[in-house]
Amino acid sequence: MTVPALLGGCKKDAPEGESESAGANDSELVATDADDASKTSKGYKIEVIDGVTYIDGVLIANKTYALPRSYDGNGLSSDQLTPLAQGAFDKMAAAAQDEAGLSLFVVSGFRSYETQENLYNRYVEEDGKEEADRYSARPGHSEHQTGLAADVNSVSYDFEHTAEGKWLAANCYRFGFHLRYPKDKEEITGYRYEPWHVRYVGEELARELYENDETLEEHFGITSSYEDYEAALRGPVENDISYNVQKPTPYYAEDVVIEDETDEEAAASDETERSASQDEGDTEAREPATEKATEAETAAEVPADAFDVPGSVG
Numbered sequence: 140m141t142v143p144a145l146l147g148g149c150k151k152d153a154p155e156g157e158s159e160s161a162g163a164n165d166s167e168l169v170a171t172d173a174d175d176a177s178k179t180s181k182g183y184k185i186e187v188i189d190g191v192t193y194i195d196g197v198l199i200a201n202k203t204y205a206l207p208r209s210y211d212g213n214g215l216s217s218d219q220l221t222p223l224a225q226g227a228f229d230k231m232a233a234a235a236q237d238e239a240g241l242s243l244f245v246v247s248g249f250r251s252y253e254t255q256e257n258l259y260n261r262y263v264e265e266d267g268k269e270e271a272d273r274y275s276a277r278p279g280h281s282e283h284q285t286g287l288a289a290d291v292n293s294v295s296y297d298f299e300h301t302a303e304g305k306w307l308a309a310n311c312y313r314f315g316f317h318l319r320y321p322k323d324k325e326e327i328t329g330y331r332y333e334p335w336h337v338r339y340v341g342e343e344l345a346r347e348l349y350e351n352d353e354t355l356e357e358h359f360g361i362t363s364s365y366e367d368y369e370a371a372l373r374g375p376v377e378n379d380i381s382y383n384v385q386k387p388t389p390y391y392a393e394d395v396v397i398e399d400e401t402d403e404e405a406a407a408s409d410e411t412e413r414s415a416s417q418d419e420g421d422t423e424a425r426e427p428a429t430e431k432a433t434e435a436e437t438a439a440e441v442p443a444d445a446f447d448v449p450g451s452v453g
């Protein structure tokens with residue numbers, strides 16, 4: 140499948156090649172043999188491999204780009220991070236302790252598609268779909284499904300004002316993390332401000348995002364919108380180059396199990412007719428902040444040089 144490349148208004152040339160990248164620490168995540176390639180509005184290469192989207196080698200999960208149900212971050216268990224992300228987190232936590240006497244820990248890491256589905260469904264039941272979509276990702280669209288995102292210490296807006304929250308915001312880029320959902324960028328990222336949610340992107344890209352005050356969407360020139368996702372499912376629209384999405388793996392038609400309907404019926408009703416209680420959901424925040432320091436658990440497994448591998452991207 141191919142989608143027309145967007146050339147208009149390119150602001151800069153994307154660096155080519157070397158995708159030893161963030162989100163690509165684990166060999167299986169490296170974008171090497173693409174089934175598809177196109178460009179973002181800023182000229183960065185988009186590749187879709189086994190239903191997973193990499194932009195300039197960086198794995199992307201947002202409202203426009205979904206992960207398939209089968210994606211498990213290369214065998215991650217609930218709340219783990221990928222080895223490279225965990226190694227970077229451990230290094231960051233050690234620095235927070237040494238430099239400021241602060242304790243940072245992961246309260247929520249990897250989530251499976253099914254976990255996200257359950258969370259989102261619950262939030263939709265509680266708050267309705269529109270509100271749930273502001274803070275919770277639909278299944279397939281949560282960054283927690285990548286194994287590269289962590290909720291740190293406390294899933295609470297008060298976290299912003301704590302010493303730990305301030306330290307995290309000011310220093311996480313040094314360790315390859317990006318404060319993924321900044322204040323006042325809800326329209327760009329698709330999610331409300333989350334002072335506790337960081338995404339591992341590698342030190343080079345993290346520094347660039349930090350210094351330019353950019354999100355991944357702004358940096359790469361991509362959207363985060365369920366409308367674009369759904370438009371991509373329908374295929375490229377002739378004469379419409381206003382979006383630059385690859386066709387992701389559809390999850391409604393194939394993946395959603397709706398009670399009292401056969402799979403075929405579920406597929407047929409897909410996009411438009413799902414009732415709130417049947418919707419796929421996913422979520423970012425609002426998990427109870429269980430106290431759970433996972434740093435130590437996996438630290439020993441991370442090679443010392445892992446810290447220097449991150450990925451690239453310019």
Ligand SMILES: [Zn+2]
Pocket residue numbers: 247283288289290333335336337423424
């Ligand atoms: Zn989160």
